[in-house]
Amino acid sequence: MSEDPDYLRELAALIALDAVDDVERARIMRIVGSAEDGDRQIFEAELRAVREALAGISEATATPPPAALRDRVLDVVSGQEQTAPADEPEPVADPEPQSRRIRYAWVAAAAAVVLGIGGGVVGYTLADRSQPAEPSQAEQIFAAPDVRTTTGTVAGGKASVTYSPSTGEGVLVMNDVPRPEPGTIYQMWLMGPSGPKLAGTMSAADVAPSTTAVITDMHGATAVAFTVGDAATPDKLISAPVAELPLS
Incomplete structure (x- = not known):
């Protein structure tokens, strides 16, 4: 089945950052396993990109991000939760995929933020990544x-x-x-x-x-x-x- 590329990138970031438990990891791999070949390639490419970003800090000291940056991420998450309609009836069909997508998206953002160097943030985002001329x-x-x-x-x-x-x-x-x-x-x-x-x-x-x-x-x-x-x-x-x- 076809999957949203951005969704697959978020899932790949979660796996690479080890931000899921064993049950969620198995669920993600089932999603990837049932995806089309092109979608799986997107997932695998994103997985490599995040791992390469992690590799870039192998000789650096990782420190927690500034409190202000952490607060901004939490504010965004809080805003996402508040925009959900409070009185909307729960759908009869399985609501898990959509709710899971929302949670995965913000967990991925938060997980990326905690990888800091000297009070900054590792040079990786889901939308903009630079590629080194020679692979490490x-x-x-x-x-x-x-x-x-x-x-x-x-x-x-x-x-x-x-x-x-x-x-x-x-x-x-x-x-x-x-x-x-x-x-x-x-x-x-x-x-x-x-x-x-x-x-x-x-x-x-x-x-x-x-x-x-x-x-x-x-x-x-x-x-x-x-x-x-x-x-x-x-x-x-x-x-x-x-x-x-x-x-x-």
């Missing part, structure tokens, strides 16, 4: 034909790894993962038949409300595991994994 390493990963994503929970926050088995590279995105305690670090390990291999570490200074990092040399890995290590010996495994994201 992360952008090449997102554009790989065999790209896939695994998600999970890390220390109460959310984490996802979007990776390409053929290139052996991936992009880690963490949202709302708390900073490690003083004197400790987060360690990322590639788990495989030959045992754990250190993929990188994150100190408190490296962890922000939204944090991204590129992972390389993933060939043969079956999972990405997270442990809490000693900052004095960052390459030493001293605890059991606190989270593990399987790689299929």
Whole structure:
């Protein structure tokens, strides 16, 4: 079936920003799966665009947006709710698609706003995106034909790894993962038949409300595991994994 292109772009932004729960994610993927080929291509292109915007902050510190900007978004959402007729009878037909579209649109806007850099906002909008002359390493990963994503929970926050088995590279995105305690670090390990291999570490200074990092040399890995290590010996495994994201 044919879908509104703007609607599909909003759904793609929600998936890329990890702004939906598992039930909503499954619902979105059913919508995309039943869409026409051209519509699916629109969704996939938007998904790559948002992920590329996220990749652009992989070496920056993400901070919450200014309070004034947040208030403006909330004012718009409030205005959208107030314009809905209060006494309009509820339709007999399934009203979910339209109400879902309204909610998804504003959740997408709010989710985009919270990705800030130094009090500003990441250079991504649904209507206007610039494309770099040369794709970055992360952008090449997102554009790989065999790209896939695994998600999970890390220390109460959310984490996802979007990776390409053929290139052996991936992009880690963490949202709302708390900073490690003083004197400790987060360690990322590639788990495989030959045992754990250190993929990188994150100190408190490296962890922000939204944090991204590129992972390389993933060939043969079956999972990405997270442990809490000693900052004095960052390459030493001293605890059991606190989270593990399987790689299929």
